[in-house]
Amino acid sequence: MLSINTEDRSYTLIGRNKVSPDMFGVVLFIVALGSSHASCIFDCKDEDHFSVTDYGAKSDGQTDDSQAFLETWDAACTAPIPSSRFIVPPNKTYLLNPIIFQGPCQPTTIYFIISGRIIGPELPSEWNGKDASGWLGFKDVNGLNVDGFGTVDGRGQGWWDQSCRYHPQLKQCTTLAPTALKFMECNDSSVSNLKLVNSAQTHLLLRGCDSFVVNNVVIESPANSPNTDGIHIHSSHNVIITNSKFSTGDDCISIGDRISNIKIYNVVCGPGHGISIGSLGRRGNYVQVEKIHVSDAFFKGTTNGARIKTWQVGRGYVRDVTFENLMFDSVQNPIIIDQNYCDVRNACKEEETGVEISNVRYKEIYGTSSGDIAVNLNCSYSVPCYEILMESIELVSTTPGEDVIADCANAYGQEFDVSPASCLLN
Numbered sequence: 001m002l003s004i005n006t007e008d009r010s011y012t013l014i015g016r017n018k019v020s021p022d023m024f025g026v027v028l029f030i031v032a033l034g035s036s037h038a039s040c041i042f043d044c045k046d047e048d049h050f051s052v053t054d055y056g057a058k059s060d061g062q063t064d065d066s067q068a069f070l071e072t073w074d075a076a077c078t079a080p081i082p083s084s085r086f087i088v089p090p091n092k093t094y095l096l097n098p099i100i101f102q103g104p105c106q107p108t109t110i111y112f113i114i115s116g117r118i119i120g121p122e123l124p125s126e127w128n129g130k131d132a133s134g135w136l137g138f139k140d141v142n143g144l145n146v147d148g149f150g151t152v153d154g155r156g157q158g159w160w161d162q163s164c165r166y167h168p169q170l171k172q173c174t175t176l177a178p179t180a181l182k183f184m185e186c187n188d189s190s191v192s193n194l195k196l197v198n199s200a201q202t203h204l205l206l207r208g209c210d211s212f213v214v215n216n217v218v219i220e221s222p223a224n225s226p227n228t229d230g231i232h233i234h235s236s237h238n239v240i241i242t243n244s245k246f247s248t249g250d251d252c253i254s255i256g257d258r259i260s261n262i263k264i265y266n267v268v269c270g271p272g273h274g275i276s277i278g279s280l281g282r283r284g285n286y287v288q289v290e291k292i293h294v295s296d297a298f299f300k301g302t303t304n305g306a307r308i309k310t311w312q313v314g315r316g317y318v319r320d321v322t323f324e325n326l327m328f329d330s331v332q333n334p335i336i337i338d339q340n341y342c343d344v345r346n347a348c349k350e351e352e353t354g355v356e357i358s359n360v361r362y363k364e365i366y367g368t369s370s371g372d373i374a375v376n377l378n379c380s381y382s383v384p385c386y387e388i389l390m391e392s393i394e395l396v397s398t399t400p401g402e403d404v405i406a407d408c409a410n411a412y413g414q415e416f417d418v419s420p421a422s423c424l425l426n
């Protein structure tokens with residue numbers, strides 16, 4: 001199996017019903033490839049190795065190494081061989097400006113081994129005209145495996161200091177800040193054994209990817225950093241996120257539109273805003289989100305746990321969602337559906353439309369709630385939630401002796417062994 005760095009990657013696995021690791025067959029595929037290169041990451045000088053050092057990276061943390069990285073990429077991506085390795089050697093720091101590693105590539109498999117530390121520009125001004133939505137991107141690359149136990153540090157403080165979210169009084173405040181690592185239209189790919197810290201905004205984003213595994217990553221940003229989602233996925237299918245730990249200023253994992261078949265298991269979240277499906281349907285679009293399975297997750301001190309949020313103006317569906325084997329430690333809204341989501345409280349009027357939420361299962365969920373409403377199913381009057389199943393749930397207040405409640409509106413389904421007793425309509 002893949003090795004797990006026990007130094008700072010260790011965390012408690014709380015699940016009882018472990019999910020089998022061969023979902024979609026993708027994990028086994030990656031594991032097999034992973035073990036074959038384990039003995040030959042730095043020492044061997046094969047022709048399939050492309051080290052940024054050989055292409056002139058200064059690795060002093062001061063000089064911009066972007067050009068060296070791009071030249072290395074060009075060589076690794078165009079080499080007429082079945083598999084190539086892009087190497088970022090250990091114990092060095094590489095300063096990179098915003099760049100995109102563009103495919104498609106000749107090799108059907110590319111290992112992108114980050115062992116050192118990659119840092120972003122210190123100041124937002126370095127973007128100076130460049131697309132502020134991203135820092136490092138991979139586009140149109142299949143069979144890409146980013147690995148290596150290194151660190152990617154977005155050094156987002158400069159962006160946080162000017163974010164409109166927390167500094168609306170600043171005349172030049174910004175709402176868009178760079179995502180640290182973007183995968184766009186990358187299929188059969190993975191990110192493993194990486195640490196991502198202090199992104200200016202979202203840390204890791206998947207867009208338009210099919211068959212993607214995120215395994216054993218650590219994502220860390222301060223609790224008060226604005227919009228620093230851990231992972232955001234949209235327009236993607238067959239994605240696994242596992243064995244990972246998130247502490248962020250926003251959602252640990254957020255799931256956007258055009259999604260199917262997402263498995264998230266063995267993850268730890270906190271601080272952060274929880275694991276969120278949504279917000280969806282903001283522009284009145286037809287939402288298509290289905291087959292999401294979240295299990296064996298531990299939430300500590302987060303604002304939300306298992307959350308689904310949709311805008312009333314949206315249409316379409318969120319269906320076949322399972323949350324099971326979750327543990328909460330002092331979470332404000334452990335279980336929440338907000339089908340009346342609005343970024344300003346009560347500023348959105350009641351609509352005839354809504355994103356239909358159905359077949360959502362909550363099973364084996366335990367722990368403490370720091371808010372009064374441990375279960376909040378706030379569904380729309382026009383388009384209620386259907387087929388909600390709640391089974392084996394016990395949530396109590398963080399404050400001993402205090403009660404927590406379940407509050408439902410327009411939510412239909414069944415419950416077995418649920419405390420606080422839920423309020424589903426049959």
Ligand SMILES: *[C@@H]1O[C@H](CO)[C@@H](O)[C@H](O)[C@H]1NC(C)=O
Nearest residue numbers: 042043089090091092115116
């Ligand atoms: C990197 O640093 C570690 C710890 O100082 C050391 O054990 C290791 O040999 C170094 N690796 C290389 C390739 O220099």
Ligand SMILES: *[C@@H]1O[C@H](CO)[C@@H](O)[C@H](O)[C@H]1NC(C)=O
Nearest residue numbers: 140141142185186187208210
């Ligand atoms: C990955 O798959 C998507 C959806 O099937 C496709 O649009 C995209 O072009 C593929 N990417 C590559 C690099 O082949």
Ligand SMILES: *[C@@H]1O[C@H](CO)[C@@H](O)[C@H](O)[C@H]1NC(C)=O
Nearest residue numbers: 340341342346373376378407
């Ligand atoms: C449900 O949503 C409505 C509309 O946003 C809001 O006014 C109400 O407070 C919510 N109820 C609960 C229990 O959160």
